[in-house]
Amino acid sequence: MIIMYPRELLPRSNYKLIITDLSNYYLLRTVTINNFNDVWDEEDNCLKPAALDSKFLPDLSTNLLSIYNYSHVKIHPTSEGRRKYTGYCDPNITIDERDTPQIEIDYTIDERKHAWAIQIDNIKGKEVVYELDGEPDSFSATCTVKHTPTRWNFWHFSVDWFLHGINLTLSELESVNQPLFNIVLKRLKKDARDTIIRHGTIHPIEPTFLDTSHYIA
């Protein structure tokens, strides 16, 4: 059981953004499970739609499975912790000892929290082409996976979509054109869900060793 906040999750002054190819690595996404069979289809060996909530896009929050592992998914931010630590930051900020997240104040441990995993190769760079109401190629988008460290989790990665033609990511579109964003969001959420159902797994994956050259400047 985690009592002290795991310091291996925090950004450090000698860290850098991870931009190297991590195709073979896995991303973990936390999910609250009351009943294992609600999120996992044993017969078809795949995730169920209930493994995803309705707000998972835009900007699907995930964590790189390596130094971050299954024990960390039980950390649940309080509203105070969310306010203080979940914002994006530079990879090399220093979190002082006294600023380290505190249990019960900034986070709790939720034993119902588990995680599903998906290999980066199964999602990054995948293209979606949509036909809307009989118009072929109405829009297309490519899935992106980007290292987006937060103040309490250097290993945070975001899954987003780059929209061709508009040349914006789905996250960026939200503030530019809300009606179009709503239309596109619905479709891409559906496609992302299909991909995750198809390739995700609730069964634990062995963490992959990550060489320091990937993240130390």
Next chain:
Amino acid sequence: MAATLKEPDNKKSDSFDDFLLDYKDPFNIFRLINNQSALEPSDQCDSPKIIAIQHAGKVYFVSEENNFQGTHQSKYLDDYVNKNFSLPFSNRQSVDRSVVRSTCTWLELTSKTSMEVKSFSKDHDTKSLKNIRIQAKERKIEAILSILNPLNKPSQEDIGDDFIEKMTAYTIRFKEEFVKYAELYSFDISLNEAVSKMESSLKPLLKFAPEKLKLEISADKSIVYTFKQNDFTLYIDHYLELDPEDDEEIIIGAYRANEKLRSFAGSLTSLEQKMKNYLFETEGMTIR
């Protein structure tokens, strides 16, 4: 209607069973071609099209051009076979045109793994010209079979074969899911309204005799069908709750084996046509 050599009349039949097709009399095939019972399995073949016809548990492929007049009447069937079926090389040789001169030639699907090229001469002599072995896992033929003769398809569902039984079983399953997630997903729609919506999308899907059809509910308040047939997997979302100005909407995500196909978003009324596009005109749905 008995099989005769009379010219086809223009009367449209209400049902396929009104026709008696004696395969020894392929002239009747061409009457059927003009009837809606025929299904066009592919637009990949150059004109004229090859048409698949089911009758009495058998499937026939004939060419509109197969009109007893010329010497090239087997060409399109050959082309069709070569384009649509991954036949062993030794079977790719053409049917001897001299044999079929002044005859009608057609393909008869004798099992899921074999076809025969047959010919019919004006003296009513039917000959089997060639046996063609279809390689295993032939997508198109399986798909055509499932549409034309769904009872030939083994069901992998625990749900019974009968359409009404399936509808009933899926409705029970849907109600369970709906009640289970009603509070978590905060549905505004009533159970009865939801069931009515579910039936409107389930019926067209069952017509395609899926090997497997899974029904679930998502947090986006959609019915999620996972439809599997051969190496096609289609994820079909039918949204239960819409903005007032929106029409009934479905979204389809599709895969052929591991290849992602184009996704589709549109009205519920287009569901059946899009299913045909995915299953039978897949090339048009690939991402280029």
